[in-house]
Amino acid sequence: MEQAKLAKILVVDDDPFILDLVSIHLAQAHYTTLKASDGVQALAILEKETPDLVVADVMMPQMDGYELTRIIREQWDIPVLLLTARGELNDKEHGFNAGSDDYLVKPFEPRELLFRIAAILRRYDKPNNSINQVGSLTINRKSYEVTANHTTLLLPLKEFEVLALLGSRQNQVFQRSEIMEKVWGFDYEGDEQTLNTHIKRIRERLANIAPDVHIKTVRGIGYKLEVIKE
The missing domain is CATH 3.40.50.2300 (Response regulator)
Structure with missing residues (x-):
């Protein structure tokens, strides 16, 4: 690397x-x-x-x-x-x-x-941009704030890190193992159910403030953040 x-x-x-x-x-x-x-x-x-x-x-x-x-x-x-x-x-x-x-x-x-x-x-390998825009969603890596439609969310840290990682490269599929390693560390001893729980909670939060932004499951691989076009 x-x-x-x-x-x-x-x-x-x-x-x-x-x-x-x-x-x-x-x-x-x-x-x-x-x-x-x-x-x-x-x-x-x-x-x-x-x-x-x-x-x-x-x-x-x-x-x-x-x-x-x-x-x-x-x-x-x-x-x-x-x-x-x-x-x-x-x-x-x-x-x-x-x-x-x-x-x-x-x-x-x-x-x-x-x-x-x-x-x-x-x-700690983060994109140079501290702010990522995905549809109506703004992810600010410096303030750890997520905003959309005049609403600001302060997510729990791990939820924010998962969302920020997915938002750093819109429409790119991140493997589950890659997300686990970058957010929880390579020697994390928990299981992947932890990631499932965080993804579910993030989806629920996004549905309330940014319904145009969705975390899509790519079966057998991982997840990607995409904008739903009407």
Whole structure:
């Protein structure tokens, strides 16, 4: 995927060996890399640079990875992958509650790090346009608002992400697996009934404010967003 290969990644770790090791593997995979030895230095870099992803260690002096993730979540729309030597469930929960997108336990295989990074970048791969118009429906990715016929909807986040994905390419069929991966993540352990439920709810909402816009089921493949012509 070309966009992933050109992505810029900030690596944050107080261990020089890990910092260099991760940076080398990212460079070999054709990513542009930035390096910081702690959370404070990472924030200074973020004030000047806009990476596509932050890979950060949890246990660091001055500011741990949890706190760094929390600040990133408050100030920037940048995904975070946390690295840690601790694999207990409580630590993972702490990381996800801080806002991380994924969590990888040391020691890890470089290949696993790379495919997790690629998966996160695919989920954040959004079209350049922050506003998509589909029939009478306007989908605003910045404000997370959906409007039609002078009515504004604030959808639950996952419903919005599903609708925004379908609306990003009108009349294009999205496979069910692609929707699940981009909205819920490649390692989501739930079943596809979750997607069915979200599609049903979105259809009900659209019927009330934008009856000209419809989510069509393409049997055996997935869904597409289309405008119904009278």
